Amino acid sequence: MRISISEINQLISQEMAGDGSLIAVLEEIQQRYRYLPREALILASERLDVPLSQAYAVATFYNAFSLKPKGKHCLQVCMGTACHVRGSPQVLNRIETTLGIAAGETTPDMLFTLETVNCLGACALGPIVVTDSEYSGQMTVQKSDMLLKRIMRAEEAKKDG
Numbered sequence: 407m408r409i410s411i412s413e414i415n416q417l418i419s420q421e422m423a424g425d426g427s428l429i430a431v432l433e434e435i436q437q438r439y440r441y442l443p444r445e446a447l448i449l450a451s452e453r454l455d456v457p458l459s460q461a462y463a464v465a466t467f468y469n470a471f472s473l474k475p476k477g478k479h480c481l482q483v484c485m486g487t488a489c490h491v492r493g494s495p496q497v498l499n500r501i502e503t504t505l506g507i508a509a510g511e512t513t514p515d516m517l518f519t520l521e522t523v524n525c526l527g528a529c530a531l532g533p534i535v536v537t538d539s540e541y542s543g544q545m546t547v548q549k550s551d552m553l554l555k556r557i558m559r560a561e562e563a564k565k566d567g
Protein backbone atom coordinates (compact mmCIF):
# COMPACT_ATOMS: atom_id res chain seq x y z
CA MET A 407 0.00 0.00 0.00
CA ARG A 408 1.43 3.36 -1.02
CA ILE A 409 2.02 5.92 1.66
CA SER A 410 0.52 9.33 0.95
CA ILE A 411 1.90 12.22 2.96
CA SER A 412 -1.12 14.37 2.17
CA GLU A 413 -3.44 11.60 3.30
CA ILE A 414 -1.50 11.19 6.54
CA ASN A 415 -1.69 14.95 7.07
CA GLN A 416 -5.41 14.78 6.51
CA LEU A 417 -5.82 11.94 9.02
CA ILE A 418 -3.83 13.91 11.58
CA SER A 419 -5.92 17.04 10.95
CA GLN A 420 -9.14 15.06 11.42
CA GLU A 421 -7.94 13.67 14.73
CA MET A 422 -6.61 17.05 15.87
CA ALA A 423 -10.12 18.40 15.39
CA GLY A 424 -11.27 15.76 17.87
CA ASP A 425 -9.39 14.78 20.99
CA GLY A 426 -6.11 15.13 19.15
CA SER A 427 -4.17 12.74 21.34
CA LEU A 428 -1.09 11.00 20.01
CA ILE A 429 -2.72 7.60 20.54
CA ALA A 430 -5.86 8.58 18.62
CA VAL A 431 -3.75 9.88 15.73
CA LEU A 432 -1.63 6.73 15.63
CA GLU A 433 -4.74 4.52 15.80
CA GLU A 434 -6.15 6.31 12.78
CA ILE A 435 -2.93 5.87 10.81
CA GLN A 436 -2.57 2.22 11.87
CA GLN A 437 -6.12 1.54 10.74
CA ARG A 438 -5.52 3.12 7.36
CA TYR A 439 -2.15 1.54 6.53
CA ARG A 440 -2.19 -1.51 8.85
CA TYR A 441 1.09 -0.24 10.29
CA LEU A 442 2.77 3.00 11.30
CA PRO A 443 5.11 4.17 8.56
CA ARG A 444 8.15 6.12 9.73
CA GLU A 445 6.99 9.15 7.76
CA ALA A 446 3.70 9.10 9.67
CA LEU A 447 5.44 8.98 13.04
CA ILE A 448 7.62 11.94 12.08
CA LEU A 449 4.64 13.94 10.84
CA ALA A 450 2.55 13.10 13.90
CA SER A 451 5.33 14.10 16.26
CA GLU A 452 5.90 17.40 14.43
CA ARG A 453 2.25 18.35 14.18
CA LEU A 454 1.33 17.30 17.70
CA ASP A 455 4.53 18.82 19.03
CA VAL A 456 5.66 15.69 20.85
CA PRO A 457 9.19 14.28 20.65
CA LEU A 458 9.66 11.59 18.00
CA SER A 459 11.02 9.32 20.73
CA GLN A 460 7.65 9.58 22.50
CA ALA A 461 5.79 8.65 19.31
CA TYR A 462 8.04 5.59 18.96
CA ALA A 463 7.60 4.73 22.63
CA VAL A 464 3.81 4.67 22.22
CA ALA A 465 4.03 2.84 18.89
CA THR A 466 6.14 0.07 20.38
CA PHE A 467 4.33 -0.16 23.74
CA TYR A 468 0.88 -1.08 22.46
CA ASN A 469 0.30 -4.36 20.65
CA ALA A 470 -2.32 -2.72 18.49
CA PHE A 471 0.44 -0.77 16.73
CA SER A 472 2.98 -2.17 14.34
CA LEU A 473 6.06 -0.63 12.81
CA LYS A 474 6.10 -3.26 10.08
CA PRO A 475 3.47 -3.53 7.34
CA LYS A 476 0.86 -6.14 8.22
CA GLY A 477 -1.20 -8.36 6.00
CA LYS A 478 -4.82 -7.76 5.18
CA HIS A 479 -5.82 -10.56 7.56
CA CYS A 480 -4.22 -10.98 10.94
CA LEU A 481 -4.19 -14.45 12.49
CA GLN A 482 -3.28 -14.78 16.14
CA VAL A 483 -2.71 -18.19 17.67
CA CYS A 484 -2.85 -18.28 21.45
CA MET A 485 0.17 -20.04 22.90
CA GLY A 486 -0.75 -19.53 26.53
CA THR A 487 -0.51 -22.58 28.78
CA ALA A 488 -4.15 -23.69 28.54
CA CYS A 489 -4.22 -23.39 24.76
CA HIS A 490 -0.76 -24.94 24.49
CA VAL A 491 -1.71 -28.13 26.32
CA ARG A 492 -4.83 -28.45 24.19
CA GLY A 493 -2.93 -28.40 20.93
CA SER A 494 -2.19 -24.84 19.82
CA PRO A 495 1.40 -25.76 18.75
CA GLN A 496 -0.02 -28.21 16.18
CA VAL A 497 -2.48 -25.59 14.95
CA LEU A 498 0.28 -23.00 14.68
CA ASN A 499 2.49 -25.47 12.87
CA ARG A 500 -0.21 -26.23 10.33
CA ILE A 501 -0.95 -22.56 9.66
CA GLU A 502 2.77 -21.82 9.28
CA THR A 503 3.12 -24.67 6.79
CA THR A 504 0.01 -23.70 4.85
CA LEU A 505 0.97 -20.04 4.58
CA GLY A 506 4.69 -20.71 4.20
CA ILE A 507 5.63 -18.22 6.91
CA ALA A 508 6.66 -18.38 10.55
CA ALA A 509 4.87 -16.66 13.41
CA GLY A 510 5.69 -12.97 13.34
CA GLU A 511 5.83 -12.88 9.54
CA THR A 512 3.60 -11.67 6.73
CA THR A 513 2.98 -13.49 3.47
CA PRO A 514 4.70 -11.87 0.46
CA ASP A 515 1.29 -11.11 -1.10
CA MET A 516 0.45 -9.14 2.09
CA LEU A 517 -2.67 -11.19 2.62
CA PHE A 518 -1.82 -12.74 6.00
CA THR A 519 0.15 -11.82 9.08
CA LEU A 520 0.62 -14.63 11.57
CA GLU A 521 1.23 -13.86 15.24
CA THR A 522 1.26 -15.68 18.53
CA VAL A 523 -0.24 -14.27 21.70
CA ASN A 524 0.01 -15.35 25.28
CA CYS A 525 -3.50 -15.80 26.69
CA LEU A 526 -6.57 -14.06 25.50
CA GLY A 527 -8.45 -14.60 28.72
CA ALA A 528 -10.76 -17.25 27.30
CA CYS A 529 -8.77 -20.32 28.27
CA ALA A 530 -11.82 -22.58 28.60
CA LEU A 531 -12.36 -22.21 24.86
CA GLY A 532 -8.78 -23.07 23.93
CA PRO A 533 -7.04 -23.51 21.68
CA ILE A 534 -8.03 -20.14 20.32
CA VAL A 535 -7.23 -18.50 17.01
CA VAL A 536 -8.24 -14.90 16.44
CA THR A 537 -8.85 -13.88 12.87
CA ASP A 538 -9.22 -10.15 12.35
CA SER A 539 -10.62 -9.79 15.89
CA GLU A 540 -12.99 -12.76 15.54
CA TYR A 541 -12.39 -15.49 18.12
CA SER A 542 -12.55 -19.15 17.10
CA GLY A 543 -12.37 -21.56 19.99
CA GLN A 544 -11.60 -25.29 20.29
CA MET A 545 -9.41 -24.92 17.26
CA THR A 546 -8.03 -28.01 15.59
CA VAL A 547 -5.72 -28.52 12.64
CA GLN A 548 -8.75 -29.41 10.50
CA LYS A 549 -10.70 -26.36 11.62
CA SER A 550 -7.71 -24.11 10.92
CA ASP A 551 -7.55 -25.54 7.39
CA MET A 552 -11.19 -24.65 6.88
CA LEU A 553 -10.69 -21.19 8.35
CA LEU A 554 -7.84 -20.41 5.96
CA LYS A 555 -9.72 -21.86 2.99
CA ARG A 556 -12.73 -19.71 3.80
CA ILE A 557 -10.63 -16.54 3.84
CA MET A 558 -8.73 -17.50 0.69
CA ARG A 559 -11.96 -18.30 -1.15
CA ALA A 560 -13.47 -14.98 -0.12
CA GLU A 561 -10.36 -13.19 -1.39
CA GLU A 562 -10.52 -15.09 -4.70
CA ALA A 563 -14.18 -14.19 -5.08
CA LYS A 564 -13.33 -10.51 -4.54
CA LYS A 565 -10.69 -10.72 -7.27
CA ASP A 566 -13.12 -12.40 -9.69
CA GLY A 567 -16.02 -10.12 -8.83
Ligand code: FES
Pocket residue numbers: 484485486487488489490524525526527528529530532533534
Ligand atom coordinates in the same frame (compact mmCIF):
# COMPACT_ATOMS: atom_id res chain seq x y z
S1 FES B 1 -4.20 -19.67 27.29
FE1 FES B 1 -5.24 -19.27 25.43
S2 FES B 1 -6.87 -18.02 26.12
FE2 FES B 1 -5.79 -18.40 27.94
